[in-house]
Amino acid sequence: MTVTRSDAIEQLMALARDSEQRAFASHALEFLTANTELRGPQQSVWGIGDERLTLFHETSDEEERAEAAAALGWQKRRWEAGFGWISGPVEHGGRGLSSEFDRLYRQIESAFEIPDMSPLRIGIGTVGPVVTAVGTPEQISKYVVPIYRGESVACQLFSEPAAGSDLAGVRTRAVRDGDDWRLNGQKVWTSNAQFADIGLALVRTDPDAPKHRGITMFLVPMTAPGIDVRPLRQITGGASFTEVFLDDVVVSDRLRVGEVGGGWRVTTQALAGERKAVGDRTHEITDRAIAMLAELATRSGRFDDPQVRQDFARIYSRLRIARFQQHRIQQIPDDRLSGAERAIDKLLVSTNLRLLGELAAEILGPRFVVNTGEWGTFNWNKWLMGALGYRIAGGTEEILKTMLAERVLMLPKEPK
Template identity: 40%
Template sequence: MSTPTPDAAELRTRTRDFLAAHPPHATDPAAFLRARFDAGLAWVHYPEGLGGLAAPRALQQLVDEEMRAAGAPQTNGPETNGIGLGMAAPTILRHGTEEQKRRFLKPLWCAEELWCQLFSEPGAGSDLAGLATRAERDGDDWIVTGQKVWTSSAHVADFAILIARTDPDVPKHQGITYFLCDMHAPGIEVRPLRQITGEAEFNEVFLDRVRIPDAHRLGAEGEGWKIAQTTLNNERVAIGGGTLPREGGHIGLLAAHWRTHPELRTPDLHHRLLAAWAQAEALRLSGQRLRQQLTAGQVGPEGAGMKLGFAQLAQQLTGLGVELMGEEGLLYDDWTQVRPDRVDFLARDAGYRYLRAKGNSIEGGTSEILLNIIAERVLGLPTEPRTDKDAPWKDLPR
């Protein structure tokens, strides 16, 4: 029998009682996180028994503030398990069976299992529905063969969200099925992809007859494209809809440098910095509005606008940062290939931020694709003609 949904006062009391029973500095961090999940204080808007209390999503901030103030251990969040927390978890919650939810959500939130995303392919990036990775049924298993690319964190991931083609005889959007793939399964090879920054934070992944049990199929066969929309909408919010204070993120770095280096100032840079500050503040407030919409239901195509705005602003701000810092902005760390387990923009120098921001308009959906989504699904404009939408996938040129 479920308990009544707590209000803000009750949730604050519940959080403080939990902290009193599990003193953060005297409790093993892993045990603390598991207990927090079991207490419903992981995702308060999730159902009871799955890390939440069926409370309003907006109350999560209250819990997080109490936890931070007490010095509680944090689940390895967006830096190391952003795909798991921001994309896999909401998709499993919405489309998974009860067994799948109970199997995957707790170790995911506690960062005991890290996740990656096996969606894009060398021939199916912007046209994701054209993917060619095949999954064929073999008794209680599926045998998956193909190649995925641009896979962040594949080299450290334990599981992946994967879409593959299960029926080549129907139109491309209809023949796709969604799976939860064990990244330690035989037949998976992960190779690093070196980026313009010199690092290899993402990879290409080869799947050679990888067996996935049918129990790890998410949703019905052939419904993968519909389920993937849940993932992609949440991905765009995760990338572009983060919580920042005023002058948080890139604009905060620029403003601080401007105030402490008057010798670098010019009228032109002053004007551009003010314009960028206003754009950053507008995007921050738009993010607040989007998060308020999230409290009322599932994320929709509005996340595409936030992600698009984030990518454009990040590139503008990092370019301005290089100019504002003068010769110092040209400095760059040793350009050697490393495979980081997290991406931390703000802790790196201006040169790194400038180069890495170039990827913001590609990852999570290219800016061109997002413009189409906004035009068609938000503004209601006519769709572009598509001659391949109703043709069987096997008949499409590749």
């Protein structure tokens, strides 16, 4: 049965729950239909086109910069139409609506052809919200509003080579110098740093304090003297991450986010947004992947194998559970989330990505590691290697499991 344009619009309007949301949805649809087109049916024809089995960007620096420019252009249109910062404070140009309206807009917009907004995800989903919650009015006006206005790209300077997901173990130092701070150290696995305008940096300001109390958060202009951004080559061949070296970078105390020594509180708020992004953006990818695996198993004659059928059923069930978990979280107001919910969501996603890749390897056998040129086979190798990265992104699995064990299950703490 063919779904007409009017049918699609009616289905999108049905997402609204009350009269206020219906008015909002109507305005959103008016903006979207005037500026872009509805997506066509998302059907993949076996053997045609890109398999889309890479989990991280494999584009060149030039292509990534072009994607960032397109994302900024669309964000400017959103802002001008009143959809750039739906839940943002009215005094800073936002609409002051609840997160439910933000979620409703994203659901509606996902049915339309828009640029890839990945280059802005960290700014909109992590940096913007945490600086708005903890920062000064000047910081919000000068550094956050441009993110939502489509004028600025932000990155996150958290992870370090010697600390990884143990963010309280950061070694990048900030030393007070009058009204300024001098930052020295190295950050790693940073997305967007090569074209970012501003970075949110976690640094150690008191080496003698307990490690969770001696750290502070700063906004760092990425064009400041002393910043060196270098690409990191991934195991899959791409270079979508960078390492950032800070060599005596001078940052004004006006760019300190929160209290001196209060960086851990800011960090936990930022991580909640990062883990939400990791979970939200992968469910559509896994839905497509399980459908491809079903087709692959059928074409390979492997669905006759009871073990393959059992593994397929297990992964399919896990994907449904992960989706239901996400829907449950979306019904809880952000201020009532403890952080554990996002950690669980992230763990479900990263494990499912790995299991999908392992099932592909089981179905394919030698074709998983030898590139025969056959469509829908060897590129699963990139999927499984990319899944390794998701075990780290948003918090390493072991760190999150320890956190859940100690703070949710109340098990004895890990010996120090």
